[in-house]
Amino acid sequence: MGTRRKEGRIDNVKFTFSRFAQKLMVIHVSLLLVGCSHIVQDHQKIEEKPKKLEVRLESNPTQVHVNEKLIITSNITYGNEKISKGAEVMFEVIENGVSYGNLPVKPSNNGEYQLELKFMEPGQHQVISHVSYKNLHEMPYLNFQVTE
Template identity: 35%
Template sequence: MKKRISTYVISLCLLLTACGQETSQSINAEQPKPLDVNLQGPEVLQKNESGIYKAEVTYGDEKVKNDDVEMIEFEIEKKDAEGKGKMLKPKQVEEGIYEIQTSFADPGTYTVQSHVSAKGTHNMPLITVTVK
């Protein structure tokens, strides 16, 4: 009987030790970093005036490399025409920086929104643009 209890206690100790090691390993695993997209561009333009919109993409403290970008597009949409926006593919101007140049033919309020997926995360900041 004592031999069974001893075996049981030893088995329980081994099991608890193994679980404790697994927990400490998962704590030491790299934590995901935030995908940050800093969208910049003019917020007021004249009709037919050209504006440059730029997205600076970082993951943690580092600029995202082009190989890590799964998708990047800019969506331009007039406020009263939701769901009818146009998607534009930006050009890469340097590591982690993408831009488009566009103009607006009609006065009104528009949104310029970047859609960025990289390293398994997605970010969609936007800028509201008033066209006079």
């Protein structure tokens, strides 16, 4: 039995490969391609910038009186994307230093998270929006001086 060889020509130069050399070349080229694809993937990972979670908290009205309806609105963006689903949003209400706990809220039809409330006593009050999304957490707050 003889060794199988494959012949070929490049620019009138004759060359011959044994079966072993053919397999070795295929393995070498395959490893080279696999290595290059990992370099491209790693480069793409480096270029991806982490997106920032931003929470804008607003109130209407801004001047608050006892027993007056107050609407707190939280708008959430992740990078350039407005978030209306998938975020965990809670509002913490603090009246004169006493926290009344966290109140979970769902997004409205326009994607905003809103809480409607009334302060029953005058004094210094605060509302904190606790927002969790994709392992990120933000806690913007608004302070109010509630008057009679």
